[in-house]
Amino acid sequence: MYSKELMKGTLKTIVLKLLKEHEKMYGYEITQKVKDLTQDKIQLTEGALYPTLHKLESLGYVYTEKKEYNGRTRKYYLLTESGQAEATEKINEFAEFVLTMKFIFNSKLAAE
Amino acid sequence: MNQLNSTQLETLRNDLKARGLSLFVLKDELLDHICCLIELEMEKGISFDEGRQIVFKNFNSAEMLRNQKKTKWIYQSKKFKRKFKSVLSAAAVIMLMMVGGVEAQETPDGHPIYGDCELASGFGIRRDPIYKIKRMHSGIDFKAKAGTPVVATADGTVLEAVSNPDGYGNKIIISHSGEYKTLFGHLSGFNVKTGDKVRKGDIIGYVGSSGRSSAPHLHYEILQGDKKINPELFISK
Numbered sequence: 001m002y003s004k005e006l007m008k009g010t011l012k013t014i015v016l017k018l019l020k021e022h023e024k025m026y027g028y029e030i031t032q033k034v035k036d037l038t039q040d041k042i043q044l045t046e047g048a049l050y051p052t053l054h055k056l057e058s059l060g061y062v063y064t065e066k067k068e069y070n071g072r073t074r075k076y077y078l079l080t081e082s083g084q085a086e087a088t089e090k091i092n093e094f095a096e097f098v099l100t101m102k103f104i105f106n107s108k109l110a111a112e
Numbered sequence: 113m114n115q116l117n118s119t120q121l122e123t124l125r126n127d128l129k130a131r132g133l134s135l136f137v138l139k140d141e142l143l144d145h146i147c148c149l150i151e152l153e154m155e156k157g158i159s160f161d162e163g164r165q166i167v168f169k170n171f172n173s174a175e176m177l178r179n180q181k182k183t184k185w186i187y188q189s190k191k192f193k194r195k196f197k198s199v200l201s202a203a204a205v206i207m208l209m210m211v212g213g214v215e216a217q218e219t220p221d222g223h224p225i226y227g228d229c230e231l232a233s234g235f236g237i238r239r240d241p242i243y244k245i246k247r248m249h250s251g252i253d254f255k256a257k258a259g260t261p262v263v264a265t266a267d268g269t270v271l272e273a274v275s276n277p278d279g280y281g282n283k284i285i286i287s288h289s290g291e292y293k294t295l296f297g298h299l300s301g302f303n304v305k306t307g308d309k310v311r312k313g314d315i316i317g318y319v320g321s322s323g324r325s326s327a328p329h330l331h332y333e334i335l336q337g338d339k340k341i342n343p344e345l346f347i348s349k
């Protein structure tokens with residue numbers, strides 16, 4: 001598990017990236033997908049995930065679809081057009097960030 | 113596939129309601145989420161009731177409740193404009209830590225009780241309720257029903273979760289990065305063990321009357337180094 005500081009800025013990017021790759025997903029599905037992809041290294045709590053989804057919705061980046069499933073309501077999240085653009089931007093920003101971090105760590109090693 | 117029936121769904125709806133988690137925007141998806149978690153447990157061959165217990169034990173109601181309030185606020189405020197902290201600000205924090213070796217300080221500013229309680233006794237010299245003499249009271253007491261959840265007031269690591277027949281009774285001490293420690297006394301039970309990492313708002317134990325106590329209450333202390341300080345000055349709500 002990673003620190004709260006580190007996760008805070010990346011949760012939105014993770015969610016946008018997953019929604020970009022899958023047409024629609026519901027909350028539980030997102031937590032399981034992240035768990036599988038990261039081999040349990042990132043476990044999203046419900047308390048962190050849902051507020052992020054709701055914020056993205058309030059910003060117009062995602063919209064929702066409700067479906068009945070076994071007597072309960074399942075809420076799916078889908079990217080809007082501006083959400084697609086935001087996802088691309090966040091993914092690029094993050095990829096660049098990772099590169100920059102590598103740069104810092106490598107230079108540190110070289111100096112020692 | 114184990115799929116929950118309508119009676120089981122109703123049970124879970126009531127569970128969420130009992131935890132104060134029935135806000136309209138969240139309740140449907142939260143119910144679905146809980147159902148999925150329980151179904152996953154049931155795949156392992158255990159009963160609905162066992163699955164339900166496991167899932168709610170791991171479920172952070174306090175965190176969810178705080179976020180439910182946030183959610184409500186998002187949905188109510190159309191002018192919601194506050195920008196997300198970007199990856200770059202997280203990067204700034206990490207770099208500061210690496211370059212300066214600065215560790216983030218966790219200030220215990222949360223409320224230690226999740227549920228109804230009443231501040232029964234403050235910090236400082238008071239007449240001891242058991243020994244009937246004037247003594248220093250090195251923390252504050254909250255009167256609450258036995259079993260009321262006690263939560264971490266900041267992120268930290270459990271330094272001790274031990275039973276001590278006198279004095280503090282079942283006691284937890286959490287160490288927070290920086291100079292603070294928090295102490296919780298007279299608990300009826302533990303939800304953490306020594307060495308566990310906790311997040312602010314995680315349930316760590318339950319109010320009780322173990323040790324030198326005459327009625328269920330939580331004795332709560334904040335230590336700055338070795339000095340005990342008045343917790344009332346820290347609790348931010």
Ligand SMILES: [Zn+2]
Pocket residue numbers: 249251252253330331332
């Ligand atoms: Zn006390």
